[in-house]
Amino acid sequence: AQTVTQSQPEMSVQEAETVTLSCTYDTSESDYYLFWYKQPPSRQMILVIRQEAYKQQNATENRFSVNFQKAAKSFSLKISDSQLGDAAMYFCAYGSGANSKLTFGKGITLSVRP
Amino acid sequence: DADVTQTPRNRITKTGKRIMLECSQTKGHDRMYWYRQDPGLGLRLIYYSFDVKDINKGEISDGYSVSRQAQAKFSLSLESAIPNQTALYFCATSAPDRVYGYTFGSGTRLTVV
Secondary structure (H helix, E strand, C coil), X not given: CCEEECCCCEEEEXXXXXXXXXXXXXXXXXXXXXXXXXXXXXXCCEEEEEEECCCCCCCEECCEEEXXXXXXXXXXXXXXCCCHHHCXXXXXXEEECCCXXXXXXXXXXXXXXX | CCCEEEECCEEEECCCCCEEXXXXXXCCCCEEXXXXXXXXXXXXXXXXXXXXXXXXXXXCCCCEXXXXXXXXXXXXXECCCCHHHCEEEEEEEECCCHHHCCEECCCEEEEEC
């Protein structure tokens, strides 16, 4: 079974600085997708960024980018120019090509210091 | 209106009671899911359905049942609620094109006392 590991339960970053959230996964599949979801205090789950495993280029969405290391099975999220509104819980998720079920990591709580 | 609507938003119930959490979606997707979120455990899959006639257990289905009343509706029931079922419950839907991930509802916070 696929597993997703987020080993850091909490992180903190100074406003305007850059922070990287780590995620590793375990799979024997070759066709899969990786996601980062944000959960602010409103508890809504918001898709931040996605990466298709067959694409070598790292995905970017404005201040959010990923470092996708397929051989190492690592998928970290970098947040640049951190803002107070980035404070939330972040979940890494994996979905294989065989079906669309997502497996989630345990999440990391990010706080942003003004 | 939200793409995925969950009701109720919050609920407190007593041990032993039967409770139903409802989910409806306007995305037109066939695939729907129920997850529960617990602190330190992330989201875990309870049940999923790939079409109206297809219901599958997830990793933590014991104590739960589901009903797929229509393409747009997928309900989760706790037959006899117990305190360790206190959690945040999410319904989600996805298109067959998996690259877009899930669209989530806003969650139901259930407390069993």
